[in-house]
Every structure is written in structure tokens, then in C-alpha cells.
Amino acid sequence: TDRSCRSRGGRLGSIERMGRGGHGGGASGAAHSHDEEYPEDTWNLYQHIASAEALNVQASSGAMGIFRPFVRRLETAGSLRSDGDEEMLIKVTFSSPCSPRRLMVIGGDRPSHHPRHVRVYVGHEDIDFQSIEDVRPAFETTLPVNETGEAFVNTHPVGAFTNITNVAFFFDANHGSLEETVLQYIGMQGDHTHDKREAVHATYELLCQGHGTSAPVQQQNTV
Secondary structure (H helix, E strand, O other): OOOOOOOOOOOEOOEEEOOOOOOOOOOOOOOOOOOOOOOOOOOEHHHHEEEEEEEOEOOOOOHHHHOOOHHHOOOOOOOEEEOOOOOEEEEEEEEEEEEEEEEEEEEOOOHHHOEEEEEEEEOOOOOOOOOHHHOOOOEEEEOOOOOOOOEEEEOOOHHHHOOEEEEEEEEEEEOOOOOOOEEEEEEEEEEEOOOOOOOOOEEEEEEEEEOOEEEEEEEEOOO
8 A cells, every 4th residue: 555645844843962961951841750760751751641553563562662761762672663664653642731842763773774754743633544645744854863862853833732632753764765664762852731631521500591491501520
């Protein structure tokens, strides 16, 4: 099946590099670690991922394995390999609204297998290879071979990545123009809120309007 995508004019990103031994510092807002094992990992939004799904990948233990603490970014366990061609789609749902400000992507295996380009989609929980042609990415950028885990990219426009509840990463090319792309790690730096994704429960009461008629009034519980 041909799942190739043409450029749809998404926002382009620039590449920056972190100093050795650092992970880009903290971020404003609610930037503190919820992982007792890695209390200094204040920036990494992996702690707020409720679920992750990988499409067009070979058999694996699941997509959650590529989201982990920064200090474990160079581990190869849990890496994902595309299946049949170079494309791979990773879909993430957060447990509470998050604002990713920077991304780090690390490929696996040989440098020729590392992702070379990514398109990022926000607010499209049901996106797949059939619908992706019809959706404009919020952001896209080329990616370097990032074997040492020092390069990252800034997301923009800022508003598109503020208080989001889901995000999808579409990797459509690798550095060797091979049929297999290998993805080892995705890191997301940013802020989060403590509001949970919960359904709003509504109750209705009947208020008399005169002439024997009544109208429903909705009362919403806070979440």
C-alpha cells in the first residue's frame, strides 16, 4: 500500500543542541517531576502520557517504550521498527493537558535508519494513514542523526501546542532512504496542568415556564 505523503505546508522547525550533561533545564509553569525514581526529570512529559499507539511497526512490546526519562534516552530496548516501508505513525494521548515546547528524537540501529523528517499533528485522535493526506500538520521539521541525544527542536507556533490532550508524530523518511526506519526515543519538554481528562456529567431539572410548559435546565458538575 502506498502511504507516501506530500508536503502540506506545515510550520518548519529549527534544530538546536544541548550542552553535554544537561537536558535543557526546566520550563515555566507546572514543571516538576512526578516520577519518584527520576525526581530531577522536571521537563519530560512522558510522565503525563495516558496511552501511546504505533502504526506500521513490526511486532513490539508497545509504543510506550520510546517515552522514558531523559537519562535513559540512549537505551535501545523498546525501539520501534517500521514495517514494509519507511513510514511510522506514533499517536499519544495525555492524561492531562500538556504544552510541549521542545522535542528530541533519537533513531536506532545504523544512522541510515534514523528518522530524517517528522510531521506533528495536534487534536486529531483518530488520524491514520488513510486520513493523514487530508490533514495539515501543526508543525514539521527535518531531523539530524542524533546518536548522542543532544539535538532537539522547538515547537511552534506556541499556541498550537498549548494545553493539548493528544499529539501524533508521522515519520515519513529516514537518512538512508531505506525501507526500515528505527525509532529509539521521543522526548517532549514542556508544561502540564493537573486537570484530568474527565467526562462532564450533566443533570437536568424541569423549570415551569407558565401555561403548563416546562424547559430543561442543565447543571454541570465541575471536573
